[in-house]
Amino acid sequence: IPLALVVIILILAGLGLLKPGSFSVHVDIQVMRLYEMEKCFKDGQIPCRWVPDMGAGYGHPLYNYHPIFPYYLGMFFRLLSLSFVDIVKILFFLSFLLSGIFMYLLVKEFFGKWAGIVASAFYVLTPYHAVEVYVRGALTESWAVVFFPLILWGIYKLIKTSKFSFFLVSLFSLTFLFVSHNVMALLFTPIAFIWGVYWIFQTKEWKKIIPLGIVFVWALGLAAFFILPAFFEKSLVTIEQHTTGYYNFRHHFVALKQLFLDRNWGYGPSRLGPEDNLSFQLGWPHWWLVVVAGGTFLYLCLRKKRKLLLPYFFFLALFALVVFMTHAKSVFIWEAIPLLSFVQFPWRFLCLTMLASSFLAGGLVGFLKKGRKQIILSLSLVLLALVLNLGYFHPEKYDSRITD
Numbered sequence: 001i002p003l004a005l006v007v008i009i010l011i012l013a014g015l016g017l018l019k020p021g022s023f024s025v026h027v028d029i030q031v032m033r034l035y036e037m038e039k040c041f042k043d044g045q046i047p048c049r050w051v052p053d054m055g056a057g058y059g060h061p062l063y064n065y066h067p068i069f070p071y072y073l074g075m076f077f078r079l080l081s082l083s084f085v086d087i088v089k090i091l092f093f094l095s096f097l098l099s100g101i102f103m104y105l106l107v108k109e110f111f112g113k114w115a116g117i118v119a120s121a122f123y124v125l126t127p128y129h130a131v132e133v134y135v136r137g138a139l140t141e142s143w144a145v146v147f148f149p150l151i152l153w154g155i156y157k158l159i160k161t162s163k164f165s166f167f168l169v170s171l172f173s174l175t176f177l178f179v180s181h182n183v184m185a186l187l188f189t190p191i192a193f194i195w196g197v198y199w200i201f202q203t204k205e206w207k208k209i210i211p212l213g214i215v216f217v218w219a220l221g222l223a224a225f226f227i228l229p230a231f232f233e234k235s236l237v238t239i240e241q242h243t244t245g246y247y248n249f250r251h252h253f254v255a256l257k258q259l260f261l262d263r264n265w266g267y268g269p270s271r272l273g274p275e276d277n278l279s280f281q282l283g284w285p286h287w288w289l290v291v292v293a294g295g296t297f298l299y300l301c302l303r304k305k306r307k308l309l310l311p312y313f314f315f316l317a318l319f320a321l322v323v324f325m326t327h328a329k330s331v332f333i334w335e336a337i338p339l340l341s342f343v344q345f346p347w348r349f350l351c352l353t354m355l356a357s358s359f360l361a362g363g364l365v366g367f368l369k370k371g372r373k374q375i376i377l378s379l380s381l382v383l384l385a386l387v388l389n390l391g392y393f394h395p396e397k398y399d400s401r402i403t404d
Helices: 002-013 030-043 069-078 084-111 113-124 127-136 139-161 164-178 182-203 206-222 224-232 256-260 286-303 306-326 328-336 338-343 346-366 372-392
Strands: none
Touching: 002 084, 002 113, 002 372, 030 069, 030 084, 069 084, 069 139, 084 113, 084 127, 084 139, 084 346, 113 346, 113 372, 127 139, 127 346, 127 372, 139 164, 139 182, 139 206, 139 346, 164 182, 164 206, 182 206, 182 306, 182 338, 182 346, 206 224, 286 306, 286 346, 306 328, 306 346, 328 338, 346 372
């Protein structure tokens, strides 16, 4: 029943994808990318690197540098004779569905089923999730978000149980992240490793550092067909334009008002200054419950309930860090780490606030004893998230006449 509730919530978020035709987004070339990927398959060019029709007709090494996982997955649906337009919508819909299910698995592990439902609903119904799918059309970034909770769940279960099945979950989920989105992999990989070391330290299972290290090294090896050319062949293309001008990170920091108070919604671009026609809110009631979670953490400290404290502390610290990284006060960190310039938009860290705030919201439910009160609180929080955020989950314009 709890998992069925999760699926119903996820379907509600994806209803805007179930109509015939297509909708307008910023990255409005997903159909073209799938079309070019199919050409690679027909030509036997696997892994796909060069696409013949882009680059103003001269060809373009798109998949030497651009993440590839959703487009490879799309080829499976192409075998079923589905149209490219429909495949794009299926891929977006699956990104909602799987991200919610994997978040449910992660939080259920710590706080139980009802906490997992709340965390799953909050994860999917975060406003920035709607921005990714219905505004930006960022297919690869939305798929990176899918693997965040699965990676953390797999690593935690590997350390706790040493089962080979969780070694495989950790290995392949991390590999899929590496080939789903370069920037998200750059931001999340250190967090995932710290998460593993954190639990090794807490459980004093020092020998587990070996399988943990193997997971990360082996995942890099499995993704090397994409990662190594993208890195070592970057001198063969012009990439400076992706870190300067409009893409200069200094132009895209988020104001506190935009994060916490502004509920305005738009379908335009990110601009210099706080007057964006794009929403960068942390989400209501998401950040409200993070504040409550902070108070709960202090209460648990006083009561010395160490078992509950451990995941609370990790995600409170993560939330504070990633929110800080979206704000201009963090510019000294951005300038000190040159690699961060490839992130381009500091508001991309909102993907990680989604993860942290949703886990903490679920944790509040898990703090209650099992019973009627827990169920009532869970359903109330899910309903609140639906009422406050479901209205964002639709495209600006839909044209039912569009076909391949």
